[in-house]
Amino acid sequence: MVKFSEDKLKEVQSMIDRYPKGKQKSALIPLLHLAQDEFGGWLSAETMDYVASILGIEPIEVYEVATFYSMYNLKPVGKHVFEVCHTGPCMLNGSDHIIAYIKRKLDINVGETTADGMFTLKTVECLGACGYAPMMQMGINYREHLTEAKVDAIIEECRNKQ
Amino acid sequence: MAKKLLLEKAHVEGIRHYDVYRREGGYAAVEKALKMEPAAIVEEVKKSGLRGRGGAGFPSGMKWSFLAKPEGVPRYLVCNADESEPGTFKDRYLMEFLPHLLIEGLIVSSFALGSNRTYIYIRGEYAWIVGILEQAIAEAKQNGFLGKNILGSGFDCEIYVQRGAGAYICGEETALIESLEGKRGNPRIKPPFPAIKGLWDCPTVVNNVETLAAVVPIMNMGGEEYAKIGVGRSTGTKLISACGNINKPGVYEIDMTISVEEFIYSDEYCGGIPNGKRLKACIPGGSSVPILPANLLLKTAKGETRLMNYESLSDGGFATGSMMGSGGFIVLDEDQCVVKNTLTLARFYRHESCGQCSPCREGTGWMEKILTKIENGKGAMSDIDLLWDIQRKIEGNTICPLGDAAAWPVAAAIRHFRDEFEWHVNNPARCQTQNYGLAHYADPIHVPA
Known part of the structure; x- marks a missing residue:
């Protein structure tokens, strides 16, 4: 199961705090970078669903972003x-x-x-x-x-x- | 030696750090600005004649004056650091070596526009620069130039760095705003313009890194003095990132009075072309702007010396001129193949099209396919006309300028180098092992009296 450590969760919160209240979706792109680095260098469906749950948005909102930007890996990559x-x-x-x-x-x-x-x-x-x-x-x-x-x-x- | 307003201190040891930057006169612009009325700062920027350094060249002071100021609604300043135009790497240099210059420009600009929360949207690949900027922000904050009640002025401001994740389109201001809201980078239909409805539907100004850094010398010397540098409507200095086949690739600050020839051949700038090769062509303002053969690059169609400024580079329109664009200066020597070069750019735009508008989404793919055919000796003469036809149908028919940006390089390549395309079609085997070469592209052009 994917889960950020306590330290990483603090980092996540500081990302969310950069935006006005209710605009936490803005943290999605930085959060996906963090998730990719933490969970094996790529974004599995499980990882994306987890990110959605943190931000309180629908999984589809994460998928549509993850598939748009070229820096996210949607399948496993080498070390x-x-x-x-x-x-x-x-x-x-x-x-x-x-x-x-x-x-x-x-x-x-x-x-x-x-x-x-x-x-x-x-x-x-x-x-x-x-x-x-x-x-x-x-x-x-x-x-x-x-x-x-x-x-x-x-x-x-x-x-x-x- | 040209006057340097931005890069003068780039080589001072430790200039990345607050103490050194401050000792060298840094943050004086903030001290001065906070004693002024915000509207007076906007006025100074107007007087300076500063034009957007990201590519479009729109007058910055005017852009600022369009910002709506409805009661009780926050306003935002967003710094566009999504530098992605092939050939362009000047903002990277500025942020990497002079982070405090950008932060200082951002504080002054935030105060002028009334932005209490300012974002730097930086391309995701410039990952290591995020740390450099965040360090500079933290130092500025420790020293009272950011945070609450800056220097006792009552003005509060925070600056945050947001990383993108790989998408050229996010350099377009409305796509950038979408991305900053955590969405796909699909450009919005304008109007409404960001000045009315931008980030989170609030009034927003989006400016390029170099533009915002230029606010510092404008503040320090005054708009009128700044406007005296340069020529005509090309005021101040411009950063040019030079690359391709030159001896000294790098970032240069020029005042816009020097000639293109001097820029390419003088040792102060590009230092000429390696291995004694001759100049074939140049894309003077980033990959989107029209490529010019050597003869039209160095002299305009009227036979005048072409200068490195907005007006001179575009002299002759698209028929015989090009554009200043983002200042990404790409030089091609006599061994380069224009068809191949155009193909890599077409592939770039196909890859970067967001897919919203059919002419761009489909057209960029078709252009890449046809160029691949021609480059591989499988093209027909009719393919050249087809290519021309497709680019015409993209231009002007899309929500954002990416369509134009994809069409122009193809159009210019066919316009000026059609014989090289035809040579590929007529010599399918030879074009696989050999290049067309310089041909007549450097020959003087006869100008009818």
């Missing part, structure tokens, strides 16, 4: 998610090559997770790092000016974190 940008400015600086390299290196296609559950590869649209291209997002951080050697080092770093 480390590589989100590589492939929009214009990154493409001009070789993002295609970086994506092909990661695919070869991890032996997966875009949208897939490695058999050991360690890595998921995704392509994403512009993340606002065009001057530092090619780049990808990993967790809350950006990895910029990617090269093959940098990708190797990042994969190594993730494996060592085990």
Whole structure:
């Protein structure tokens, strides 16, 4: 069963307190981020229903938001998610090559997770790092000016974190 | 060296922290503003000629003056930090390195507009910047610049940071408001405008990060002095985020009198194009604005030097000009393929369409499919005309400007680079291994007398 810890529930309350009384639905998007981080990196129906119950809104209101925004995962993902940008400015600086390299290196296609559950590869649209291209997002951080050697080092770093 | 109003202190060590920012003269604008009448601040911003830095370029003072003030109803200021236009990363830089400048601008603006609860809506991917902003807010509060009765003025204000979750459309102000209310980012039909009915149906002003930061120098120097910088209706300074095929990608603050050529080639800015390559094309104001071939970029169709400002960049309209937009400056060298570049942008808009309006929802998908065909050597000549036809049917037929933003790059690519599209159709095998190259795109244009 999904349930926030007491500490996290305090965080939830401070999120709700940012809005005027009765407008607690505004906390939905930050709350879904928190839930995704807490409950396995993705939003199951159970997690979404739990979030609905906290905010006192209908589950459908949560589903329609969760399916709209690209940062919410609606199915399980690997421990480390590589989100590589492939929009214009990154493409001009070789993002295609970086994506092909990661695919070869991890032996997966875009949208897939490695058999050991360690890595998921995704392509994403512009993340606002065009001057530092090619780049990808990993967790809350950006990895910029990617090269093959940098990708190797990042994969190594993730494996060592085990 | 151009005058810097926003980034002057960006490299001062520790400027992210209150003590250093304050020592460097920070928060003087708040001290000054709180002694003024709110209406007088709005007047200063009007006089400054400041135009919205998010892309549309609407006069900010005028936008502020539209804010309704019904008795007993709260008003809100929302800072649009949902920077998502491909090529644009200036707000990120400003928030990351000068968070207090934004907070200071927000306090002054909140006071001018009467907002006691102000929100910064930041794109979800800029997750690490949330902490930087919240730290700055906490420091400002500890020092009496936020909270109750700021500096004894009787004015109360709190600033909150709200993270989005990945949606370009939330940069559109009514979609942003929907998202801030915890909903899908579907733009609203206007009118009513947010100034009348915005966040939780209350009067609301939504301004870009750079716009709100610019309120600080306007306060400090006065609107009239600010308006003296720049040229014509392009007053003050503008942040340009430069990327693509240039030696020195990054964020630059320019006063809007320099030429596009100087911006690309001088060492103070982009530092020219790497590996001795030649300039083929440029998207000067973020991915939505028309792409221009080198010859039309550096000089207008009239043969005049093109400058980095609102008027000059749009000189010639869409036939031969482009737009200042958000200041996302994307440079393409001679090795780049315009069809491929246009395809990535079409894919972006298909991905980001909210799906409310059929012309945008369906049209962006069709454009991506047709461009994919042409790029992969499977296109027919009629596909180019079909593409033109679709973009025309999207433009102007949607609730919000995302439809236009998706149509313009495709239209401009066909308008100026049609021979490159035709070359793909005529050379299905060769276009898979080779690029069309620079062709004649850098050649001088003959201007009839």
